[in-house]
Amino acid sequence: xxxxxxxxxxxxxxxxxxxxxxxxxxxxxxxxxxxxxxxxxxxxxxxxxxxxxxxxxxxxxxxxxxxxxxxxxxxxxxxxxxxxxxxxxxxxxxx
Amino acid sequence: xxxxxxxxxxxxxxxxxxxxxxxxxxxxxxxxxxxxxxxxxxxxxxxxxxxxxxxxxxxxxxxxxxxxxxxxxxxxxxxxxxxxxxxxxxxxxxxxxxxxxxxxxxxxxxxxxxxxxxxxxxxxxxxxxxxxxxxxxxxxxxxxxxxxxxxxxxxxxxxxxxxxxxxxxxxxxxxxxxxxxxxxxxxxxxxxxxxxxxxxxxxxxxxxxxxxxxxxxxxxxxxxxxxxxxxxxxxxxxxxxxxxxxxxxxxxxxxxxxxxxxxxxxxxxxxx
Amino acid sequence: xxxxxxxxxxxxxxxxxxxxxxxxxxxxxxxxxxxxxxxxxxxxxxxxxxxxxxxxxxxxxxxxxxxxxxxxxxxxxxxxxxxxxxxxxxxxxxxxxxxxxxxxxxxxxxxxxxxxxxxxxxxxxxxxxxxxxxxxxxxxxxxxxxxxxxxxxxxxxxxxxxxxxxxxxxxxxxxxxxxxxxxxxxxxxxxxxxxxxxxxxxxxxxxxxxxxxxxxxxxxxxxxxxxxxxxxxxxxxxxxxxxxxxxxxxxxxxxxxxxxxxxxxxxxxxxxxxxxxxxxxxxxxxxxxxxxxxxxxxxxxxxxxxxxxxxxxxxxxxxxxxxxxxx
Numbered sequence: 108x109x110x111x112x113x114x115x116x117x118x119x120x121x122x123x124x125x126x127x128x129x130x131x132x133x134x135x136x137x138x139x140x141x142x143x144x145x146x147x148x149x150x151x152x153x154x155x156x157x158x159x160x161x162x163x164x165x166x167x168x169x170x171x172x173x174x175x176x177x178x179x180x181x182x183x184x185x186x187x188x189x190x191x192x193x194x195x196x197x198x199x200x201x202x
Numbered sequence: 203x204x205x206x207x208x209x210x211x212x213x214x215x216x217x218x219x220x221x222x223x224x225x226x227x228x229x230x231x232x233x234x235x236x237x238x239x240x241x242x243x244x245x246x247x248x249x250x251x252x253x254x255x256x257x258x259x260x261x262x263x264x265x266x267x268x269x270x271x272x273x274x275x276x277x278x279x280x281x282x283x284x285x286x287x288x289x290x291x292x293x294x295x296x297x298x299x300x301x302x303x304x305x306x307x308x309x310x311x312x313x314x315x316x317x318x319x320x321x322x323x324x325x326x327x328x329x330x331x332x333x334x335x336x337x338x339x340x341x342x343x344x345x346x347x348x349x350x351x352x353x354x355x356x357x358x359x360x361x362x363x364x365x366x367x368x369x370x371x372x373x374x375x376x377x378x379x380x381x382x383x384x385x386x387x388x389x390x391x392x393x394x395x396x397x398x399x400x401x402x403x404x405x406x407x408x409x410x411x412x413x414x415x416x417x418x419x420x421x422x423x424x425x426x427x428x429x430x431x432x433x434x435x436x437x438x439x440x441x442x443x444x445x446x447x448x449x450x451x452x453x454x455x456x457x458x459x460x461x462x463x464x465x466x467x468x469x470x471x472x473x474x
Numbered sequence: 475x476x477x478x479x480x481x482x483x484x485x486x487x488x489x490x491x492x493x494x495x496x497x498x499x500x501x502x503x504x505x506x507x508x509x510x511x512x513x514x515x516x517x518x519x520x521x522x523x524x525x526x527x528x529x530x531x532x533x534x535x536x537x538x539x540x541x542x543x544x545x546x547x548x549x550x551x552x553x554x555x556x557x558x559x560x561x562x563x564x565x566x567x568x569x570x571x572x573x574x575x576x577x578x579x580x581x582x583x584x585x586x587x588x589x590x591x592x593x594x595x596x597x598x599x600x601x602x603x604x605x606x607x608x609x610x611x612x613x614x615x616x617x618x619x620x621x622x623x624x625x626x627x628x629x630x631x632x633x634x635x636x637x638x639x640x641x642x643x644x645x646x647x648x649x650x651x652x653x654x655x656x657x658x659x660x661x662x663x664x665x666x667x668x669x670x671x672x673x674x675x676x677x678x679x680x681x682x683x684x685x686x687x688x689x690x691x692x693x694x695x696x697x698x699x700x701x702x703x704x705x706x707x708x709x710x711x712x713x714x715x716x717x718x719x720x721x722x723x724x725x726x727x728x729x730x731x732x733x734x735x736x737x738x739x740x741x742x743x744x745x746x747x748x749x750x751x752x753x754x755x756x757x758x759x760x761x762x763x764x765x766x767x768x769x770x771x772x773x774x775x776x777x778x779x780x781x782x783x784x785x786x787x788x789x790x791x792x793x794x795x796x797x798x799x800x801x
Binding site: 247272365379474 | 548550551557559560665776778781787
């Protein structure tokens with residue numbers, strides 16, 4: 108089997124507030140559909156996005172709005188992702 | 203520190219004070235929570251060892267969801283039991299013969315083929331189970347947990363079906379590995395649909411479905427995905443291996459628990 | 475630091491071409507350099523080395539903590555640790571992506587890691603022996619990393635800067651979760667407190683080594699600082715780390731394993747003992763306690779994942795061909 112790298116995709120996510128899709132980074136995936144799934148796992152771990160576009164060189168593919176439920180709700184309960192979840196006493200100082 | 207998996211104020215649920223129902227309800231909740239706990243454990247073993255960074259991250263998300271479900275199910279189990287135990291105490295201080303998970307989820311993670319086929323076979327059931335519970339359970343608390351878990355498991359199922367189809371219809375090697383995994387795991391699938399007295403009691407109370415009733419929909423989904431994946435449904439008996447839900451496990455569970463429970467056992471009563 | 479002893483390949487200012495001088499002037503003005511823009515070859519190569527080493531450190535860094543995911547003592551601690559180690563994979567991914575904008579592929583960088591041609595931070599060659607190490611790693615190792623990463627958000631290379639901004643945002647909980655474990659242990663049973671002290675004893679000097687040897691005489695360092703891909707000297711960051719960490723240890727009631735440690739009123743900072751640099755160089759050379767296991771784990775994951783990656787590629791190609799045929 109010849110060694111072949113998964114292509115690189117640029118990921119654009121629209122935040123919750125109805126703004127434009129914004130470039131958030133890139134990742135590797137064998138095709139557009141998997142790039143979207145991977146983007147969900149990589150870039151919305153904290154529920155930052157409601158819509159994803161993935162772009163290989165020239166083509167743009169967007170996740171469909173109907174996937175909104177299962178794709179993005181789950182991270183809501185992961186409050187330990189946020190630093191304020193850990194109470195650090197004031198005496199310890201900034202952390 | 204606030205709890206990470208707390209739901210809002212508990213809903214009123216008459217089942218929680220039903221003395222006659224208590225043993226079976228507790229047992230059934232342990233079956234749900236132990237399966238998600240042990241599968242979460244197995245899935246988390248991939249963290250740092252995945253075949254691609256993107257997959258490493260995705261598997262960790264799945265494991266995190268399953269640990270979250272465990273906190274809900276075992277939390278409710280502890281409440282129903284009413285002996286002052288917590289979800290952590292149930293997870294960390296019971297021995298193997300008190301665990302009620304499906305045998306399927308305790309088998310070693312194997313290669314990615316076994317990991318994904320196992321998740322596929324489990325999720326296809328898990329999704330149906332949660333879907334029924336969220337819509338129909340007579341227990342408001344069970345409905346609430348199921349509705350929350352269902353969102354996550356819908357995504358797990360979608361993702362894993364996609365991967366099984368792709369790898370089944372990928373290279374010769376990926377096809378072979380998935381077929382091998384399917385053949386190996388098939389005899390453990392029947393346990394998901396084999397009811398006993400506990401199931402009859404909770405089904406009778408309207409809390410959960412009769413396990414056998416989920417079989418046709420599971421068969422249909424599995425057949426559809428296997429066909430798209432160019433995989434062959436094994437002709438072996440699907441229920442040759444069972445007993446986990448009654449506490450009779452494979453040799454693997456003891457090792458999982460020895461690892462998982464080590465700190466709680468070595469330092470009894472300590473707070474972590 | 476996550477990037478240690480990066481060799482910098484620059485030209486002395488008096489030997490610079492007009493193009494190089496203009497490039498340096500842009501950096502001096504605080505402009506960001508973006509992927510497709512002209513840049514000196516030395517800048518590009520140095521960045522690939524640095525970002526690559528940083529990325530490698532993130533993914534190798536998954537291993538010492540990943541060790542304890544299946545042994546975490548409560549469901550909540552298990553979920554938190556798993557989320558943290560998962561973040562490290564994500565951070566590796568962001569950094570590899572930043573490196574890829576410089577014309578190197580992720581797979582090439584992996585190959586260099588696996589062959590030993592590229593390094594990762596020395597710290598991850600130390601073992602995690604007890605649960606308290608999860609506290610010490612979060613508190614000290616992430617704490618040391620943050621010292622470097624926060625200023626790097628202002629680095630001159632756009633994609634690197636943006637990756638660091640995202641990483642810093644996500645990592646803010648990592649150090650706190652480590653310290654939270656240390657607090658619980660330090661206030662726990664005598665055995666737990668001993669375990670916490672033991673973890674501090676073992677991780678203190680390796681954490682100080684993370685900043686790299688003193689670089690006041692290093693030409694590499696000077697060049698990297700001119701290019702704003704290194705924002706502070708190793709000694710500055712190490713001093714800042716000690717100044718912030720010692721009071722945190724005191725709050726825990728734990729002792730920093732350094733008898734010479736003393737507050738110096740004049741410099742408004744602590745005087746402290748240097749780590750054993752010969753140990754550092756041995757670890758860098760591959761003779762640390764876990765070098766072999768760490769690298770083997772990465773190579774195994776990569777090799778055993780080959781069929782998975784290839785299977786998905788093959789399917790994507792088939793599906794694309796089928797779509798073409800249908801059109």
